[in-house]
Amino acid sequence: MDFFKYIHAVGTGPKGNRDLTLEESKDMMDQILNQSIPSEQSAAFLLGWRLKPETTTEFRGAIEACDAYIEKTTIANSLELGYPFDGKAKNPYIFPLVGKVLEESGLNLVLIGDELTPAKNGITIKDICTKIELNKNTHYFDRADFFPKMSDLTELRMKLGLRSGFNTIEKLPRVANSEYAITGVFHKPYVKKYVEIFSDRYKRFALIQGNEGTPELFSKGRLWISNGGDVDEIIVDPANYGINYTKSWDAITLEDSLNQLNNPSDEYMKLAKLNAAVYLFVTENAASIDEAWEKLN
Template sequence: MDFFKYIHAVGTGPKGNRDLSFEESKDMMQQVLDQSVPSEQIAAFLLGWRLKPETTEEFRGALAACDEQTQKENVPNSIELGYPFDGKAKNPYIFPLVARMLEKTDLNLVIMGDEKQPAKDGITIKNICENISLHKNIKYFDRKNYLNKLHNLTNTRNKLGLRSGFNTIEKLPKVANSSYAITGVFHKPYVKKYVEIFSDKYERFALIQGNEGTPELFSKGRLWIAKGDDVEEIIIDPKYYGIHYQKSWDKITLQDSLNQLNNPSDEYLKLAQLNAAVYLFIAQKYDSIEEAFEALN
């Protein structure tokens, strides 16, 4: 279809806008990935799509187009961690320490990274993975290799400078064919949408009120486990496990983040243990987070 028809569908205002079908959204995404239309039209569509806003069916169609282009590699016994591609700005990452806690288990962590995307000016997964030695149970996938066409849209997205529907669909590409996955979510209303988009792709799918939108728990929050159409909600409080880590509210540098990973405090290590226990529970290695936490002692 003529791409301008997709711009018209999302950019004519409340009275003229309409939702795209699955097939239309897939075609739209294929044209965007191929960059067969001008970057100005891509940016115009992304802005209108965000304001309309996007539907579950549209997300699923766009995701299907990405899936057909994704170069995959099987990583057995793995859980895919869906991080935002705009990074973390105020706190360090904890996944390298989580991997350290999981070394004696058979669970592998799958993470994905790329150059920074809008809109947060954060430290990215790619920044960390290029500056630290990763444990052997972490499999890092660079999007430049597994989905180069989406990587090539980085410049257009950064010129737009705003979040778009891509920020949602890019989190979980299932690049390693993992049976389990978890991603972060800011607001509870988005839980249902994420479940509708992603849950049928995994044996078990989870969301967490993670630090800065990541699948990393730093303070009291909710964990949601999708079971078909049902979603179980679990409250997790680090203080219950004797953890009193104080998260930062100030912007940190890449070096600050690396320093905390290379020289972790006792509280930060205990927080890593709790996150590792959450992942083991999601991957059905233990019947509860408490049981997994104790097993890691």
């Protein structure tokens, strides 16, 4: 279909806008990924789509289009971690330490990274995974290798400088055919949307009120588990496990982030164990977070 029709659907204002069908969304995404249209048209659509805003059907259609271009490598007994591609700006990552804690459990962690995308301007998963030795159960996939068509759009997205629908759909490409997945979410209203978009792609899908939108718990927050049509909510408070870690509100450098991973404090290691316990629960390797915590201690 003429791509201008999609721009018209999202860019004519509240009275003239309309939602795309599933098939239209797949075609839209195909044209953007293949760069068969001018970059200006792609940018115009992404901006209008964000403002319209996007629907669950549109997201699902876009994801279906992406699936056709992703080169997958199956990793058994794995949990896919859905991180934002705009990075973390104020706190270090904790997943390398979580991987170490989980090594004897047999659970594999799957992470996806690429160059920075808008809009946080933080330290990326790629920054960490290319500068630190990961445990054998922590698997990093670079999007430039397994999904180059999306990676090739990074420059355009940086020129646009704003979040877009891509920020939502790109977190969980299911590159390792993982049966389990967890991603971070800022606000509770987004839980329902993420569940509608992603839950049927996994045996068990979870969301967590994680640090800076990541699937990493640094302070008291909520964990949501999708069970069919229902969503169970669990409050997780590090203080209940004797953890007194204080998260940062200041900007962090890559050097500082790597240093805290290479020389973790006792409290940071306790926090890593709690995150590991959450992941064991999500992947049905424990009946509860408390049970998993006891196993790890």
